[in-house]
Amino acid sequence: EPEVTQTPSHQVTQMGQEVILRCVPISNHLYFYWYRQILGQKVEFLVSFYNNEISEKSEIFDDQFSVERPDGSNFTLKIRSTKLEDSAMYFCASRDHRHYNEQFFGPGTRLTVL
Amino acid sequence: GQQVMQIPQYQHVQEGEDFTTYCNSSTTLSNIQWYKQRPGGHPVFLIQLVKSGEVKKQKRLTFQFGEAKKNSSLHITATQTTDVGTYFCAGRAVNTGFQKLVFGTGTRLLVSP
Numbered sequence: 601e602p603e604v605t606q607t608p609s610h611q612v613t614q615m616g617q618e619v620i621l622r623c624v625p626i627s628n629h630l631y632f633y634w635y636r637q638i639l640g641q642k643v644e645f646l647v648s649f650y651n652n653e654i655s656e657k658s659e660i661f662d663d664q665f666s667v668e669r670p671d672g673s674n675f676t677l678k679i680r681s682t683k684l685e686d687s688a689m690y691f692c693a694s695r696d697h698r699h700y701n702e703q704f705f706g707p708g709t710r711l712t713v714l
Numbered sequence: 715g716q717q718v719m720q721i722p723q724y725q726h727v728q729e730g731e732d733f734t735t736y737c738n739s740s741t742t743l744s745n746i747q748w749y750k751q752r753p754g755g756h757p758v759f760l761i762q763l764v765k766s767g768e769v770k771k772q773k774r775l776t777f778q779f780g781e782a783k784k785n786s787s788l789h790i791t792a793t794q795t796t797d798v799g800t801y802f803c804a805g806r807a808v809n810t811g812f813q814k815l816v817f818g819t820g821t822r823l824l825v826s827p
Contacts (some may be wrong), residue, residue, distance in 0.1 A: 656814050658814065
């Protein structure tokens with residue numbers, strides 16, 4: 601069964617450093633998402649991406665964040681200058697246009713900012 | 715902004731007992747989804763409800779969407795140890811963007827054999 605994959609599974613970085621989290625959505629999906637989950641808390645929407653542009657973003661997704669689909673398969677989340685409070689699990693999700701609301705989540709990348 | 719609360723935060727049951735989690739939104743929802751997240755895992759889509767008062771069943775799971783489309787519930791009959799995890803509701807408010815999904819605070823279920 602096709603699945604969303606994410607790399608790395610765990611990233612440790614120093615405060616102020618840039619990180620890029622990578623996702624490979626399911627191949628025929630057209631809508632892509634990033635969420636984050638601080639340990640023990642709820643899942644929070646960051647951004648949605650469709651047709652090579654951001655379709656919606658939350659208040660969390662400020663100028664320090666950016667997303668890109670550099671080729672036909674990868675979908676990346678960049679954090680330019682990480683802060684301690686960026687430490688969280690970051691989930692990528694995707695869906696196709698037919699299954700209007702069923703989002704398929706990847707296994708996540710645990711980001712630790714020291 | 716839109717807030718989605720769930721109660722209880724945590725429930726510990728004996729295998730075979732029933733379990734219910736309640737989801738309440740501060741704003742009217744266009745639809746509600748439910749996800750399950752196993753410990754250390756990622757959210758997995760369970761179901762979506764769209765119509766006011768809608769009830770859907772999946773084996774031992776019963777999902778309900780309130781008449782006012784501001785609340786929802788998930789009921790599990792005769793829990794099993796495989797039901798362990800955190801259950802999240804997630805919804806889109808009627809007056810917000812097309813894509814933004816707001817997750818509830820989650821209910822963590824622990825089932826003892």
